[in-house]
Amino acid sequence: MLAAIALTVTLTRYEFFGDELYFLAAGRRLAFGGADQGPLVPMIAHLTQLIAPGSLLALRIPVVVLSVAGIVLSAAIAREFGGGRLPQTLAATAYATSPFMVNQSAMLSTFAFDATFLAVITWLLVRWVRTRQDWLLFVSGVVAAIDIQVKWLIPVAWVCLGIGVAVSGPRAMLRRRALWCGSAVLAAAAIPGLVWQSAHGWPQLAMGAVVGAEQDATGGGRIGCVVQMVGLAGLLGALLLAFGIWGAFRVHSVAPYRFLVLALLLYAWLIALSDGRPYYLGGMFPVAFAAGAVSLSHVGVERWMRITGIPVVAISVTTVVAALTALPLPGSWLRTPIDTASQLVQRVSLHGTEGWSQLTETVDDAYRTLTPIEQLDTVIITQNYWQASALEQFGKQYRLPAIYSPNRGFGYFDTPPDWASTVLYVGVDNAAAALRADFASVEPVARLDERLGIPGINRKLTVWKCVRPTYPWSQTWTRMMAPELEQGV
Structure with missing residues (x-):
């Protein structure tokens, strides 16, 4: 509730971003596909303006809902792992104080939707491992089918999850009819977009090279992409991310979900290898933070909290509060003109777009x-x-x-x-x-x-x-x- 209030109050701190304006334009010309995104985000942008024309607040309300959902999912996954109130709180706090969440809640974007949908999928799979209720597998396919209307990333994440299961189990998941029915729904949902791409010369393929070139110009290439992934997790998130990877191989209650950690590592590797955006990994943060929080509880989380945890949490909370209240920085602070792509990214991040x-x-x-x-x-x-x-x-x-x-x-x-x-x-x-x-x-x-x-x-x-x-x-x-x-x- 506190996160929802804080995010809503600061929702209009930035002016319109260029991509938000594009979503509004695309929403007035809805199609089954687009050069680099599906129809879902433009459709939602259009609907918000039908309700409140010209309202920046209405346009961005969906990202507040998505950001809060990411916080809740982090705690829910920790609970599925067997974590009590403290690990659940720790996982939720890590997501709520991550730079990724700050970026996710700042503007209407495809990655805000894509990350939350992927987090929902991981929660459904975790819950299946514990309950063996096959309908969860089918619903995960339905969520993936919705996600493919946002961006063409989910098939890659879906395959990474499948490889993780094949390598470390539970392999019984791969024999469930519900999983394959859900996969069929995902495949069917991709057909309209594929038809659009084919009719327009497959522009999505060209966008891969463009994204890679932009990432090289602004993020320091593949090594820089990995560093940015960790940076987007935040101080507390990075710590839990490390403990989550360790716990998947050393903690009994987390070990059955090792396939998720393998999928995360494979997905991160593919993103870096293809010069993708570092925030593509954000949908895996809730499960990683949850695994880390539960793993900590098995090595004496109370003692850790007293010695290290409280300062780390305090710094993380202070940082996100400062970001939400201080950004964007006032234009009077500007001193030097923009001459490079990296300077442009920094300027937009700290000051927003204007003009x-x-x-x-x-x-x-x-x-x-x-x-x-x-x-x-x-x-x-x-x-x-x-x-x-x-x-x-x-x-x-x-x-x-x-x-x-x-x-x-x-x-x-x-x-x-x-x-x-x-x-x-x-x-x-x-x-x-x-x-x-x-x-x-x-x-x-x-x-x-x-x-x-x-x-x-x-x-x-x-x-x-x-x-x-x-x-x-x-x-x-x-x-x-x-x-x-x-x-x-």
Whole structure:
């Protein structure tokens, strides 16, 4: 309850994130698939705005529910392991004070849903081991089927769990019809997304390389990914994570669930090997924290709490409270401009995103430079999907023309019409050379460059007037499509 209140009170501390704006745009154009995510999160984003249009609070309420669910699941899994009140409290506290939970509760995201659904699956499997009620296996498949509507990560985690069971048992799980029926539900739920991917050239495959490149640029590669995974667990969480791995091989009450630890290690290895996001592992944190808390109870948790535990818990709680109250840091603290991808990630994490109104006003100013005749056949094209999503969300009052972007999922929404002979192109300062290959005339009509702004939003941004496309849009659009989030850093 305290966590729910704290998270709700601080829910609007950040402005809209770029991906949140994209989910709103995707929610207005629901489809069975997307370039890098399924339809569930955009659908929920759309529903929240039907209930409370423009409300940032309504948009983020689902992540509070998911974050609290992660805390409860951590305690519930510890209880299934045979842990009493203290181990349950310790596991729940570890999740509640983890940097992962702070990030999960900060904005509407796919990983907030994916992590909680995976945690539910692990709880169902743990409960099956204790009770042997086969319906739990089928329900786990149903939850996985829902999760695949969020992101295409759950099949990987599902296979890792299966390998863990095959290696360490209980192998009787693999002989249960309910498990295979649940797996069939998961496979069937993947079909609409696979059909969409096939019809659109399998953009999800290209996104793997893009995510890897972004991770290398901001996280220090595979070693950095592993370090970040541990960092996302937090001080208390990292300690319980280590004890959980140890306890799976040394503690009698945790040993029957060793397959979960093996699955966690395999999943973490695959994430790092593929240059994935470190937060992909977050769905395994509840079971890891629970295993660690119960393992501690077998080595004298009361004594540990008196000597080490209380300071560790106090530091963890203080850190998360400070993060929730202090972040985002005020803009007056900014001193240096953003010139690298890692600086951009740090800036967004500590200060959030801003500059959407400046972006919208700049584009509107550029649009007003056109003659009434030119405005009739004008569309707006943005270099990245954040810009397009922001202009669509905040540009309603300006009566801007139709907005398109060839970037990531936005590029699959629609193609500009062939009657569009004038384009206002919103992009980074060096975009002119590429544009001249597609238009007869290209000239800058507006520029936005706040020294301490965010590249691509209110820094290093130019609006170009592009006249007379060289080729039909059906050809040009395919060539312009790009999965990378270009922001000029």
